[in-house]
Each structure stands twice: as structure tokens, then as C-alpha cells.
Amino acid sequence: MGFQFRVLIPPYFLCFLLFFPNFSIQFSRRASVIRLPNGDSYGHPFDPTRVTQISWHPRAFLYRNFLTDAECDHLIKIAKDKLEKSMVADNESGKSIESEVRTSSGMFLNKAQDEVVAGIESRISVWTFLPVENGESMQILHYENGQKYEPHWDYFHDKANQALGGHRIATILMYLSNVQKGGETVFPESEIKESQPKGDEDWSECAKKGYAVKPKKGDALLFFSLHPNATTDVLSLHGSCPVIEGEKWSATKWIHVKNFDRPEYTSDDCKDENDSCSAWAATGECTKNPVYMVGSAEGAGYCRKSCKAC
Secondary structure: OOOOOOOOOOHHHHHHHHHOOOOEEEEOOOOEEEEOOOOOHHHOOEOHHHEEEEEEOOEEEEEOOOOOHHHHHHHHHHHHHHOEEOOEEOOOOOOEEOOOOEOOEEEEOOOOOOHHHHHHHHHHHHHHOOOHHHEOOOEEEEEOEOOOEEEEOOOOOOHHHHOOOOOEEEEEEEEOOOOOEEOOEEEOOOOOHHHOOOOOOOOOOOHHHOEEEOOOOOOEEEEEOEOOOOOEOHHHOEEEOOEEEOOEEEEEEEEEOOOOOOOOOOOOOOOOOOOOHHHHHHOOHHHHOHHHHOEEOOEEOOOOOOOOOO
């Protein structure tokens, strides 16, 4: 008797082919993988069999071994000597400010900074079905003993940041190191927080206050800050628990609903791309945040006129 193998392709996957026409799927008894057309870093493919849905409210998914050890070590190496105190966005003005709510240190890479970063960004786009250009530059974060990020939302409350690519629709947290104790990502309002078993020795007190994910080197956590109808999801409230033993390295990729790439700049077009640029420049953002305000070799910034860069 003959055997027939049928593959069902959902409609959204056909739309995906328009953006990635040259990718290939390889089927085997062990896994189904997608190899990216741009020669993804270290030949590491996208493997949907490694993805587990952990929550629908909020929508959250865990990808085991999303990064290789070599990729994790590479990201830490290029960030290690460039770390600065992490900032938060002011809810009213949208400006970057220091806060005890967030006590880590971090830095931003450039998009496609090297072949490793470009490969990871491509893999993220395949996983999320969201274009690379909708993503912010990757942020590398370092948490030492006691450092944390209190529960917060990744979508914006101010109009200034919403004007740049719209709300953040999705966040990918990539764990670059193991943590001996603490450092979990916690969702205090998750609908399944009461159903997750937590032994006294396995979890920190912070993690017991919601549904929590332990940092494991190479794993990646994807969650959505917006509902499918594009309204904000208050259940996406999340935080990084204090590190109790060891240290924590992670990489964050925020993705917006619209294109977040910098505008093209010509010598005849000297202008600001945001109404708040002059106020930000007056508070020193041109020197505090030059990549965003002025630009870099990768492209022009959003506030060149106010920073007197053109």
C-alpha cells in the first residue's frame, strides 16, 4: 500500500514567501528546519520544533537553543567594554532617564553590525514573521548581583516614541549566560501564574509572584505587547528578577508595528524627524544618545537639525 505525505501551508505562510522567496525547508525524522538565504551565522537554522508556547495571555513562546554558545559569547565580547547604565523612557516626554526601576548596564549594537548579528536578526524575523526593518538595534544587557528591572510594559505611554515606528509589538529576550540563582523573567499578571509549580530552592521570591522563565544560555523568549487587533496587552507586564548568585547577560530585540529604520539623509534635507528633538537636544541627548540623535555609519539619526549635525 502506498504512503502519501501531505504538507498543509497556512495562508500567512504564503505571505511570508513574498518576503523570503529563497529560503528552504529541510524535513527529516528528527526535525524540520528553515535555512535562511543570507547564510545565517554559524549555519544555525530556524527550527520551529524547538518552540514551545508557554502562555496565550500574554502571548509568549520559548525557543530552546535559539542561539549557539558561540553566538552568545560573541555578543558578550563585543559589548563588554562599552556598557553604560541602563535608562528608561519617561512616560510623559519619552526622554531617556535614569531610574532605580532598572539597575542593569547595557549598550546598543548597530543593525547588521557583523555577520553574526545579521544572522540573528534574520532568524528573529523568520520566527516572528515581522520584517527586519521594523526592529530596533539589539541591546546587550548585563545584570550583576542584586541588579534587576522592575515589572514594566514594553509598549509606549508617550506620543513621541509612538511616532517612531509605532508601538513595540513584540520583544525577544535572548539569554546569553546561565545564572546560578535569580535573574528570572517574570510575568506578574499572566493568567497561568498560579499553575506553575515552584519549589522553594528552584525559584527566587520574585519569580514566585508570577509566571517565570529561567535564564538558560542560548534560549530565547518571545512575547507580544499588543493583541492581534493592535490594542495594548496589559498582561504583557514583565520584569527581570534580581540576580542572587552569579551574573546575567542577555540581548533584547524590540520590534515595532512599522518601519523603524532611520530615514535616508541628503545634504539638502536637514530636518528633525520628531517634534521632541529640540527638547531632547537641550537636555544633552545629542551626546548621551548620539547613534539615535545624530546617526552613525549605518545611517542618519532622527534629530540632526537640533544637534547641529547638518
